Amino acid sequence: xxxxxxxxxxxxxxxxxxxxxxxxxxxxxxxxxxxxxxxxxxxxxxxxxxxxxxxxxxxxxxxxxxxxxxxxxxxx
Amino acid sequence: xxxxxxxxxxxxxxxxxxxxxxxxxxxxxxxxxxxxxxxxxxxxxxxxxxxxxxxxxxxxxxxxxxxxxxxxxxxxxxxxxxxxxxxxxxxxxxxxxxxxxxxxxxxxxxxxxxxxxxxxxxxxxxxxxxxxxxxxxxxxxxxxxxxxxxxxxxxxxxxxxxxxxxxxxxxxxxxxxxxxxxxxxxxxxxxxxxxxxxxxxxxxxxxxxxxxxxxxxxxxxxxxxxxxxxxxxxxxxxxxxxxxxxxxxxxxxxxxxxxxxxxxxxxxxxxxxxxxxxxxxxxxxxxxxxxxxxxxxxxxxxxxxxxxxxxxxxxxxxxxxxxxxxxxxxxxxxxxxxxxxxxxxxxxxxxxxxxxxxxxxxxxxxxxxxxxxxxxxxxxxxxxxxxxxxxxxxxxxxxxxxxxxxxxxxxxxxxxxxxxxxxxxxxxxxxxxxxxxxxxxxxxxxxxxxxxxxxxxxxxxxxxxxxxxxxxxxxxxxxxxxxxxxxxxxxxxxxxxxxxxxxxxxxxxxxxxxxxxxxxxxxxxxxxxxxxxxxxxxxxxxxxxxxxxxxxxxxxxxxxxxxxxxxxxxxxxxxxxxxxxxxxxxxxxxxxxxxxxxxxxxxxxxxxxxxxxxxx
Numbered sequence: 001x002x003x004x005x006x007x008x009x010x011x012x013x014x015x016x017x018x019x020x021x022x023x024x025x026x027x028x029x030x031x032x033x034x035x036x037x038x039x040x041x042x043x044x045x046x047x048x049x050x051x052x053x054x055x056x057x058x059x060x061x062x063x064x065x066x067x068x069x070x071x072x073x074x075x076x
Numbered sequence: 077x078x079x080x081x082x083x084x085x086x087x088x089x090x091x092x093x094x095x096x097x098x099x100x101x102x103x104x105x106x107x108x109x110x111x112x113x114x115x116x117x118x119x120x121x122x123x124x125x126x127x128x129x130x131x132x133x134x135x136x137x138x139x140x141x142x143x144x145x146x147x148x149x150x151x152x153x154x155x156x157x158x159x160x161x162x163x164x165x166x167x168x169x170x171x172x173x174x175x176x177x178x179x180x181x182x183x184x185x186x187x188x189x190x191x192x193x194x195x196x197x198x199x200x201x202x203x204x205x206x207x208x209x210x211x212x213x214x215x216x217x218x219x220x221x222x223x224x225x226x227x228x229x230x231x232x233x234x235x236x237x238x239x240x241x242x243x244x245x246x247x248x249x250x251x252x253x254x255x256x257x258x259x260x261x262x263x264x265x266x267x268x269x270x271x272x273x274x275x276x277x278x279x280x281x282x283x284x285x286x287x288x289x290x291x292x293x294x295x296x297x298x299x300x301x302x303x304x305x306x307x308x309x310x311x312x313x314x315x316x317x318x319x320x321x322x323x324x325x326x327x328x329x330x331x332x333x334x335x336x337x338x339x340x341x342x343x344x345x346x347x348x349x350x351x352x353x354x355x356x357x358x359x360x361x362x363x364x365x366x367x368x369x370x371x372x373x374x375x376x377x378x379x380x381x382x383x384x385x386x387x388x389x390x391x392x393x394x395x396x397x398x399x400x401x402x403x404x405x406x407x408x409x410x411x412x413x414x415x416x417x418x419x420x421x422x423x424x425x426x427x428x429x430x431x432x433x434x435x436x437x438x439x440x441x442x443x444x445x446x447x448x449x450x451x452x453x454x455x456x457x458x459x460x461x462x463x464x465x466x467x468x469x470x471x472x473x474x475x476x477x478x479x480x481x482x483x484x485x486x487x488x489x490x491x492x493x494x495x496x497x498x499x500x501x502x503x504x505x506x507x508x509x510x511x512x513x514x515x516x517x518x519x520x521x522x523x524x525x526x527x528x529x530x531x532x533x534x535x536x537x538x539x540x541x542x543x544x545x546x547x548x549x550x551x552x553x554x555x556x557x558x559x560x561x562x563x564x565x566x567x568x569x570x571x572x573x574x575x576x577x578x579x580x581x582x583x584x585x586x587x588x589x590x591x592x593x594x595x596x597x598x599x600x601x602x603x604x605x606x607x608x609x610x611x612x613x614x615x616x617x618x619x620x621x622x623x624x625x626x627x628x629x630x631x632x633x634x635x636x637x638x639x640x641x642x643x644x645x646x647x648x649x650x651x652x653x654x655x656x657x658x659x660x661x662x663x664x665x666x667x668x669x670x671x672x673x674x675x676x677x678x679x680x681x682x683x684x685x686x687x688x689x690x691x692x
Contacts, residue, residue, distance in 0.1 A: 001134070001150070001283075002133055002134070004155055004287050004290055004291075007126060007129070007130055007133075007287075007291065008290065008291050008294060011122065011123070011126045011291060012294070012298070014122055015119055015122060015123075015482065018115065018118060018119060018122070018478075019115070019119075019478050019479070019482065022115045022477075022478045023478065026477075028476040028477065028478075029476070030306055030309070030474055030475075030476060030479075031473070031474060031476055032310065032313075032473055032474060033306075033309055033310050033313035033474070034313055035309065035313055035325055035330065036325075037309070037325070037327060037330070039302070039306070039475070039476050039478070039479045040115075040476060040477075040478040040479055042327060043302055043479060043482075044478075046298075047298060047482075050294075050298070
């Protein structure tokens with residue numbers, strides 16, 4: 001089974017890059033607040049970093065051999 | 077879903093909550109129709125491609141019905157934990173919580189901090205060993221093992237009837253938002269989104285649903301969280317007005333200053349609720365004024381919150397509803413199953429800050445929103461400038477193109493995660509507990525796998541059909557959701573006695589289920605018909621809490637009474653189902669502290685206590 005962090009990471013990497021790129025090309029401030037905050041660039045960077053970390057962890061997890069299923073009694 | 081069902085009772089009460097009376101000079105109303113830019117469409121398209129791809133990838137290799145319905149019991153705890161929250165996080169909850177934040181403030185957080193976390197902890201520590209350890213495939217099957225076929229049938233049929241209906245209502249609500257804000261037609265919105273969910277649940281079954289729920293969880297958090305931050309910044313900008321024009325400030329500095337400006341605004345303004353003016357500061361408290369109903373925004377009293385919401389309603393939902401329990405049953409081992417609701421509790425307790433807080437922050441920013449919509453020829457015609465739409469309105473006002481696409485995709489994701497959760501739970505219960513139990517008990521596993529896929533199509537078809545039905549007759553929406561909530565309210569009595577009192581007999585459980593449900597429905601009808609009791613409670617939420625408590629008492633007492641006069645089961649039949657006669661494993665010395673359910677449960681309760689104290 002695929003390591004779920006991989007598709008999640010790639011998704012946010014793509015969306016983050018899309019938003020950050022759009023923020024660079026079309027630097028719109030957040031509307032109605034009158035402040036110089038480029039929402040797309042800033043949040044796009046946040047998403048890109050998150051996506052990158054998830055991709056790395058997912059890629060490493062994918063290479064690890066699968067855990068053996070362990071049936072334990074309930075623990076309290 | 078629990079939160080929404082309960083809030084609906086509030087909405088149906090005759091309390092008119094007008095928008096705040098604060099001066100409405102400040103902000104212009106956003107356009108009713110939001111125009112999406114190509115970047116917004118691109119983000120939505122990437123999302124749709126990914127959810128279908130995940131369905132395709134996870135569907136490869138499904139050979140048995142258990143692979144399809146329970147993911148082969150192979151999923152790690154962090155995934156089932158996030159899916160546990162996400163399946164519950166439908167569009168109605170995300171948007172409904174913001175609405176409730178606008179109307180009632182942080183008091184709404186009680187639905188999380190009292191109405192969810194303690195029950196989730198109890199589920200993980202005390203109840204999950206019996207669900208997972210007994211190897212049942214569904215909650216109704218547990219009732220069959222512990223009690224009898226009758227108890228299973230009542231639980232299964234109720235669940236199978238209401239689950240796709242609730243999903244259809246969620247679909248309807250989402251399509252209305254898309255219609256109002258984006259100008260998309262109703263039927264393509266419903267059919268296309270239904271098809272996307274159908275494709276990935278049909279291909280990948282529960283695994284696809286769970287995997288997508290985790291993606292949707294992150295998308296909802298990362299798509300909606302900026303609204304809280306920007307809401308704070310907007311409050312800061314509103315406070316400093318012209319001085320802010322062209323100002324350069326970091327997100328963090330502006331948001332931090334915004335919290336101070338916002339709380340100052342609430343401290344110095346009165347906010348109206350119907351004809352009553354209340355201090356704005358009441359919108360930031362969860363317990364203040366709950367000594368009497370008139371002293372708080374939600375008109376509730378603390379005994380009702382603690383016993384009705386915190387015990388009966390929340391335990392019935394979080395500990396017995398198959399929609400959420402199914403996620404834990406897909407876990408790879410007992411420890412992972414126990415940790416599923418416990419790991420879910422930590423992000424869950426922080427959700428008020430991204431779904432409720434934006435609604436509260438909107439009070440000074442969008443002070444003119446009204447309650448309800450317009451009724452034309454007996455049908456509710458949606459009005460975009462109502463409190464119900466506070467979240468999309470906030471997004472439309474403050475999200476630039478790009479961020480707006482992310483936010484709307486997050487709302488779409490919340491709708492899809494809720495719907496897929498309902499559909500995968502529906503197909504499992506219908507296949508195992510109705511078809512496999514009553515109609516065709518001796519079929520091959522391959523046949524059940526085939527039947528489950530057909531039920532997936534049927535579940536989506538019923539949801540879509542129900543969405544169109546609700547569109548034609550709006551009043552059924554409220555009744556369907558409320559009745560489902562009412563029917564489920566007393567379930568926990570029968571489960572607790574079944575799991576922790578060996579003397580409980582099959583007849584006791586069966587009669588207790590009938591009496592508890594009957595009491596709950598009767599009390600609800602009496603309140604709806606204007607019985608003096610309803611006037612005593614004064615408010616729909618209060619009556620929902622107390623009715624649940626009385627139904628619990630009726631269900632529990634009848635179970636005990638009938639059990640004392642009927643033949644008890646041999647001990648060997650109860651092993652694995654009842655606490656006293658089930659061998660308990662020792663805590664492994666090698667198990668790290670963060671894997672021990674009891675430690676995680678205590679930490680979750682302590683963190684929740686701190687949040688309650690912070691917003692007392």
